[in-house]
Amino acid sequence: MSATGGWHAQDGNDGGVGESGGAVRLRPPGNELDPRAVRWWRTQWLLLFGPPLIVLAVLALVLPAPRPWLLLAAAVVAVLGLPVALLLPLWWYRVHRWEVTSDAVFTRTGYFWQEWRVAPMSRIQTVDSQRGPLEQFFGLATVTVTTASAKGAVTIQGLDHEVASDLVRQLTETTQATPGDAT
Amino acid sequence: MTVPETEWRKLDRRTVWVTALRVVGTAAAVAAPVVVTVAGQTSPGMAVTVVLPTVVLAIAVGIVGDYVRWRRTSYRIGPERVELHTGILVRKRRSLARDRIRSVDLTAGLLLRAFGLVHAKIGTGEQTGAGESSLSLQPVSRAEADRLRRELLDRVPAREESEPRDGTLAVLDPSWIRFAPVSFLTPAIGGAAFGAVLQVAEWFGMQDGVITWVLDLLRSLPVLMAVLALLVTGVVVGVIGAIALFVEMWWRFRLEREPGGTLRVRRGLLTTRSISLEERRLRGIDLVEPLGNRMLGAARVDAVATGLTQQKGNERTDHKTLLPPAPRAEADRIAAAVLREPVSPTASVRLRGHPVAARGRRIRWALLGVLAVISPLLILGLVLTPLFLHLAWICALVLVPIAVAIALDAYRNLGHGLTGGYLVARNGAVRRSTVALQRRGVIGWTARQSIFQRRKGLITLTATTAAGGGAYSVYDVGESEGLVFAEEAVPDLFGPFLERIDAPPAHRS
Numbered sequence: 001m002s003a004t005g006g007w008h009a010q011d012g013n014d015g016g017v018g019e020s021g022g023a024v025r026l027r028p029p030g031n032e033l034d035p036r037a038v039r040w041w042r043t044q045w046l047l048l049f050g051p052p053l054i055v056l057a058v059l060a061l062v063l064p065a066p067r068p069w070l071l072l073a074a075a076v077v078a079v080l081g082l083p084v085a086l087l088l089p090l091w092w093y094r095v096h097r098w099e100v101t102s103d104a105v106f107t108r109t110g111y112f113w114q115e116w117r118v119a120p121m122s123r124i125q126t127v128d129s130q131r132g133p134l135e136q137f138f139g140l141a142t143v144t145v146t147t148a149s150a151k152g153a154v155t156i157q158g159l160d161h162e163v164a165s166d167l168v169r170q171l172t173e174t175t176q177a178t179p180g181d182a183t
Numbered sequence: 184m185t186v187p188e189t190e191w192r193k194l195d196r197r198t199v200w201v202t203a204l205r206v207v208g209t210a211a212a213v214a215a216p217v218v219v220t221v222a223g224q225t226s227p228g229m230a231v232t233v234v235l236p237t238v239v240l241a242i243a244v245g246i247v248g249d250y251v252r253w254r255r256t257s258y259r260i261g262p263e264r265v266e267l268h269t270g271i272l273v274r275k276r277r278s279l280a281r282d283r284i285r286s287v288d289l290t291a292g293l294l295l296r297a298f299g300l301v302h303a304k305i306g307t308g309e310q311t312g313a314g315e316s317s318l319s320l321q322p323v324s325r326a327e328a329d330r331l332r333r334e335l336l337d338r339v340p341a342r343e344e345s346e347p348r349d350g351t352l353a354v355l356d357p358s359w360i361r362f363a364p365v366s367f368l369t370p371a372i373g374g375a376a377f378g379a380v381l382q383v384a385e386w387f388g389m390q391d392g393v394i395t396w397v398l399d400l401l402r403s404l405p406v407l408m409a410v411l412a413l414l415v416t417g418v419v420v421g422v423i424g425a426i427a428l429f430v431e432m433w434w435r436f437r438l439e440r441e442p443g444g445t446l447r448v449r450r451g452l453l454t455t456r457s458i459s460l461e462e463r464r465l466r467g468i469d470l471v472e473p474l475g476n477r478m479l480g481a482a483r484v485d486a487v488a489t490g491l492t493q494q495k496g497n498e499r500t501d502h503k504t505l506l507p508p509a510p511r512a513e514a515d516r517i518a519a520a521v522l523r524e525p526v527s528p529t530a531s532v533r534l535r536g537h538p539v540a541a542r543g544r545r546i547r548w549a550l551l552g553v554l555a556v557i558s559p560l561l562i563l564g565l566v567l568t569p570l571f572l573h574l575a576w577i578c579a580l581v582l583v584p585i586a587v588a589i590a591l592d593a594y595r596n597l598g599h600g601l602t603g604g605y606l607v608a609r610n611g612a613v614r615r616s617t618v619a620l621q622r623r624g625v626i627g628w629t630a631r632q633s634i635f636q637r638r639k640g641l642i643t644l645t646a647t648t649a650a651g652g653g654a655y656s657v658y659d660v661g662e663s664e665g666l667v668f669a670e671e672a673v674p675d676l677f678g679p680f681l682e683r684i685d686a687p688p689a690h691r692s
Contacts, residue, residue, distance in 0.1 A: 023663035026630060027682040099680075106680050114637070116630040118676050123626035148489070148649030152627045 026116050029099035029106045037096075037158025040138045041089035049081030098156045100167060102174075105145050105154050117154045123147045127171040129164050136161075143167055191257040195324045197298045199250050204294060206245035210238045216386075258320060260334060265305060267318045277318060283307040285464055285489070287332045288502075289457040291322075296455060301328045305335065336459055337443040352520045353506055353513070355436035355450075362508035363429035364422040365475030372428075373421030433507045438517065446486075446521065448505060458502060464488040466624030466650035467605065468505070468518045470529045470617040477615055482514040483507060484521070487620060489649045518619070528605035528619040534598030535668075540639035541659035542594035549586035556582060589613065599657045599668060606646065606672045608657045618655045624648050625673045632662070644669050 053074055060070035091111065099106045104120045128144045135141055141164035146153045159167070214234050221230035251271050258267045266278040284307055291301040300322035307317065323331070384393040401409040434452035441447055444462040449455070467487040476482065484506035506517045518527035557575045564572030593612035600607050606625065609617040627647040636642060642662040645654045646669075657665060663684075670678045 023684050024666050024681045025662060025684055026666065026677065026680055029680070101679060103675065103679065112634045114632045114634075116677075116680075117627070118629075118680065119627045120676055147626050147647065149626055149647035150653035151645075152629075152647035152653065154627075 026108075029097040029108050031098050033093060033096050033098070033156075033158040034140060034160040034163070035093070036138045036140055036160070038089045038093045040134060040140055040158060041092060042085050043134055043138075045081065045085035045088065049077060049085060053077050053081070093158075096157070098159075100171070105156075105171070107154055107156055117152075119145055119147050119152060119154045121171075121174050123152075124171065124175045127168050127175065129168050131161060141165070143171075145171065189259065189261055191259050192327075194253055194256050194258075194320060195300055195322055195327070196253065197300060197324075198253055198322050199246060201294055201298055201300065201322070202249035203242070203246045206242050210241050214238050258318070260331070265318060265335070267320070279305065279307055279318060281335065284335050285461055286459050287328075287335050288459060289328050289332070290454060291325075291456075292454045295322055299325050301325055301455075301457075303328045303331055305331070332457075332459065336441075336445050336461065351437060351439050352446075353436075353438040353509075353517050355433055355507070356509070356513075359433075359481075359507060359509050360426055360429060362476050362479060362481045363425045365479060366425055366473060366508075367475075368425040368428060369418065369421035371421070372424030373417035373419075376420040376424065377417065429507070436507060438505055438521075440520075446505070460486055460488055460505075462523075464650070465521070465621075466648055467618060467620040468521060468527075468529070470514060470518060470527075470619070472511075472615040472617075473508075474613050474615075476508045480511050481508045482511050483509070484514050484517050486521070487618065487624075487648070487650045487655075522619070524603070528602045528607055529617045532600040532602040532605070532607040532619070534600045534607065534609055535664075537594070537597040537599075537659050538639070538641060538661045540641055541597055542591065544635070544639070544641075544659060545590035545593050546587060549590035550583070553579065553582045553586050597658060597660075599660060599665075601668070601672055608646075608655055610656070610658050620646060620648060620650075620655055622673055624650055625676075628669050628673070628676050629654070630666070630669075630677070642666070646673070 056070050056074035056077065060067050060074065063070065095109065095111045095114070097108045102121070104118050105124070106116070106118045108114065108116050124145055125148055126144075126146045128146075130142045130144070131140070132142075139161050140158050141161040143156045143159060143164050144153055145155075156164075156167075214237075218227075218230045218234050221233060248271075252269075255271055255274075256267075256269045258265065260281075262281075264278045264280055265284065266276065269275050269277075284305055286304075286306040288304045288306065289301045290304070295301060301324075302322050303320040305318045305320070320331075380393065401412065404412065431452045431454070433450050435455075436448070436450040439447045439449070440462075446460040446462060446465075448458045448460075465486060465488045469485040469487055471483045471485055472481070473483075483504060486503045486505050488503065505521060506514060509517075515527040515530040518529055519525065522528070557578050560571045560575035560578060564570070564575055589612045593610070596609055596612060596615050598607075598609045601622075602619075604622050605619045606622050607617065607619045609615065625646045625648055629645040629647060631643045631645065632641070636659065640662050641659045642665050643656055643658050644660060644665050645656040647654045657668070660668065666677055666681055669676065670681065
């Protein structure tokens with residue numbers, strides 16, 4: 001799923017889809033996330049798996065009696081956690097994509113449960129960007145676009161924070177110019 | 184048309200009386216068993232001297248509390264905003280912009296009705312947390328409530344219809360009560376009744392007595408008869424309960440269209456409810472057919488509208504119901520009338536079926552469900568006694584055909600189509616839902632595809648909307664067909680992101 005990447009001209013096949021046309025499918029959105037997202041996700045996984053591992057290791061050092069069991073548990077955590085922390089973020093980086101055209105926000109997430117979301121500009125109600133402490137450390141940001149639907153929010157994680165703030169400004173300007181209450 | 188009034192108004196003063204009666208009633212109900220218990224252990228005089236002051240104090244606190252609440256609560260209908268000040272210790276000042284008010288719902292229980300009072304709830308169409316977007320006036324007089332309704336909802340009609348078709352759209356036909364017992368409430372109420380009997384018996388310390396009495400009664404019968412007797416009792420109680428509930432909820436049901444473009448549902452035997460729905464907020468209807476109703480040819484009509492109360496409370500489902508279970512033709516007629524269409528989109532649409540692969544998925548799910556039931560039995564049978572093995576194969580024999588039948592029905596019910604300005608999608612077997620959604624009400628699409636669906640070339644498309652549940656799905660449609668359908672239904676959402684493929688999507692990049 002990498003070779004098809006790069007920028008797609010957004011008007012390339014606009015309106016070319018009709019009843020009579022051949023089979024169609026959704027193309028991947030044009031943009032990848034910031035590569036630093038991989039490190040961000042990895043850190044999150046390490047923070048999840050690290051503390052139990054450390055606790056188990058320390059306990060194994062201190063308590064001689066249950067040491068084999070504690071070491072076994074630590075090994076299990078490490079064997080489960082390391083591949084997850086190393087490989088899963090790479091995988092995510094490859095499947096998460098996003099694109100903003102003049103008319104819509106379009107994202108794709110997931111592989112086993114792939115999900116494409118599209119929210120048209122004219123229906124966007126709020127544009128938020130969040131930056132948790134880790135995201136700040138890595139210079140990343142998450143942009144959430146909500147519509148009037150309780151289930152229509154579109155989230156783009158792991159953007160470069162400058163790209164994100166440009167995006168927020170652009171989206172806010174576009175949506176403010178659109179009349180109506182967006183329902 | 185409305186004179187802008189700016190003076191502050193109070194809730195109805197009689198709320199204090201209502202509260203007094205309610206507190207006295209509650210206190211009596213709580214105090215009586217206590218008095219009996221204490222009297223049994225000491226003496227009746229002792230019991231009264233202990234309990235009476237507590238009761239009097241509780242009643243006094245309740246009444247004074249409500250009086251203070253009444254004193255400290257006031258509201259105002261301004262030209263721009265509706266304001267409400269409440270709170271005894273912490274003052275709360277809430278206000279709603281008048282042009283955002285979407286509903287004024289009235290509810291009155293028996294006690295309130297006796298005083299001619301109602302609870303009024305003024306709501307906006309916000310999707311924020313429940314309670315934040317509405318003002319509750321508890322209570323106001325009936326006349327004041329009607330005035331509020333008129334004043335807040337009766338705006339200049341947004342469009343002048345050539346044929347207004349105002350007035351009553353539907354009233355309850357008592358014969359519809361026949362649809363009440365074939366709901367899932369019947370077994371639930373029947374089962375709950377047994378539990379309730381035991382619970383009450385326990386309060387009076389007679390649980391063992393009741394159980395032995397029933398067992399003695401049943402022991403005199405053959406086993407089969409005993410089981411039948413229990414079953415019949417449960418069903419009878421369930422049917423009576425379901426009918427009673429239906430009557431209490433839907434008695435004097437009346438669906439009206441009021442001038443100014445508001446739909447109003449009025450109903451209730453003991454507790455009366457009045458629910459208003461601005462037609463401007465209507466985005467479609469949902470024709471709901473639970474299995475039992477469907478077998479009798481009945482359907483219910485739910486509104487798909489923005490700004491219906493989305494609270495978690497128990498009234499969540501019936502707030503949006505425009506028509507109780509009624510014959511299918513009547514349901515279609517009401518759907519058409521509500522949407523101001525000559526024919527209901529749910530009747531005029533030609534639904535397209537979904538690929539056969541969707542049937543395979545449903546059958547697989549059904550069999551997995553059966554497996555989940557019988558595998559514990561199998562394990563128990565292998566570990567403990569062969570009795571469970573017998574139980575397992577009997578279960579399998581009974582459940583597999585049922586599950587497969589439901590799966591096949593679920594597949595048959597899958598469908599999607601376009602008619603006029605509506606997108607129609609149908610799914611579900613146990614609860615079949617045919618939703619007709621205005622295409623202009625669709626504010627986004629979500630496409631979902633699991634790895635299993637991808638292998639079969641299926642996709643689930645979800646139209647997001649500000650109304651109703653927020654999203655309505657077309658399940659397991661063929662990928663290419665579904666995407667073309669989505670683009671046809673609401674142009675330029677997925678359209679710019681579609682790409683043509685020559686070969687079928689066996690696997691992607």
